[in-house]
Amino acid sequence: MFRHCRTFSHCVLKSQTNYVLSKPVRILLHWSPFTCTASPRTHSTNIKMRSYLQYMKRKVKGAPAPPYNHVCQVGDPVLRSQAAAVEPGAIQGPEVQKVIKNLVKVMRKLECVGLSAPQIGVPLQILALEYPKKMLEDSSVTSIEARGLVAVPLMIFVNPQLRVLDGRTVIFQEACESICGFSASVPRYVSVEVSGLNEKAEPVSWQASGWPARILQHEMDHLNGVLYIDRMDSKTFINVKWEEYNE
Numbered sequence: 011m012f013r014h015c016r017t018f019s020h021c022v023l024k025s026q027t028n029y030v031l032s033k034p035v036r037i038l039l040h041w042s043p044f045t046c047t048a049s050p051r052t053h054s055t056n057i058k059m060r061s062y063l064q065y066m067k068r069k070v071k072g073a074p075a076p077p078y079n080h081v082c083q084v085g086d087p088v089l090r091s092q093a094a095a096v097e098p099g100a101i102q103g104p105e106v107q108k109v110i111k112n113l114v115k116v117m118r119k120l121e122c123v124g125l126s127a128p129q130i131g132v133p134l135q136i137l138a139l140e141y142p143k144k145m146l147e148d149s150s151v152t153s154i155e156a157r158g159l160v161a162v163p164l165m166i167f168v169n170p171q172l173r174v175l176d177g178r179t180v181i182f183q184e185a186c187e188s189i190c191g192f193s194a195s196v197p198r199y200v201s202v203e204v205s206g207l208n209e210k211a212e213p214v215s216w217q218a219s220g221w222p223a224r225i226l227q228h229e230m231d232h233l234n235g236v237l238y239i240d241r242m243d244s245k246t247f248i249n250v251k252w253e254e255y256n257e
Contacts (some may be wrong), residue, residue, distance in 0.1 A: 039216035076131030079111040101211040126232035137229040158220015194242035
């Protein structure tokens with residue numbers, strides 16, 4: 011919930027096998043979120059190996075490219091990178107429109123209320139949020155009043171800028187589709203204003219308080235490579251299904 015470079019290109023690090031070393035050499039690898047590296051294979055028996063069919067499918071079709079139809083998970087370097095601004099003239103172009111379309115599709119498929127372009131593998135300053143009326147109707151009166159829940163139509167912000175209107179903070183439990191299965195208490199400002207461009211490259215601004223303000227701050231963090239675990243009270247970090255493991 012609330013995943014200047016070539017956005018859709020991939021880099022693959024291939025091993026070199028045409029060299030013979032006369033003696034052992036220690037190689038130090040330095041990780042950086044701004045370089046492309048090959049994902050190391052894990053030896054954990056808990057990790058599912060791809061079936062032969064999946065392997066062949068990937069071999070024939072190749073690896074999927076962003077914008078993904080899924081949400082990137084914590085550990086993916088794209089979630090820790092600073093998203094790049096979008097050229098206003100490119101917003102209505104096919105590449106950016108595809109990002110926006112996928113962003114909305116994935117957000118609605120997962121029934122979450124906010125999503126950012128980095129979460130679908132695209133490090134661009136684009137976010138979407140929507141709090142459907144149906145979701146609001148399914149909430150209790152107590153929750154609506156305590157959290158400041160209101161229905162919000164679909165909103166797209168490109169190159170958004172956030173301004174704090176009320177410096178007081180409130181703490182509520184927060185979750186994220188990029189950190190599946192966990193949640194924690196996170197402080198957020200009571201009221202904020204966001205300004206930027208919409209999907210038609212038109213200037214827009216919006217003032218939000220309560221839960222919509224929290225959603226905006228959460229998604230703005232994603233554009234800056236920040237996750238809610240960086241702001242949470244670590245003692246409140248829980249696996250939301252912890253009770254099931256004890257059954």
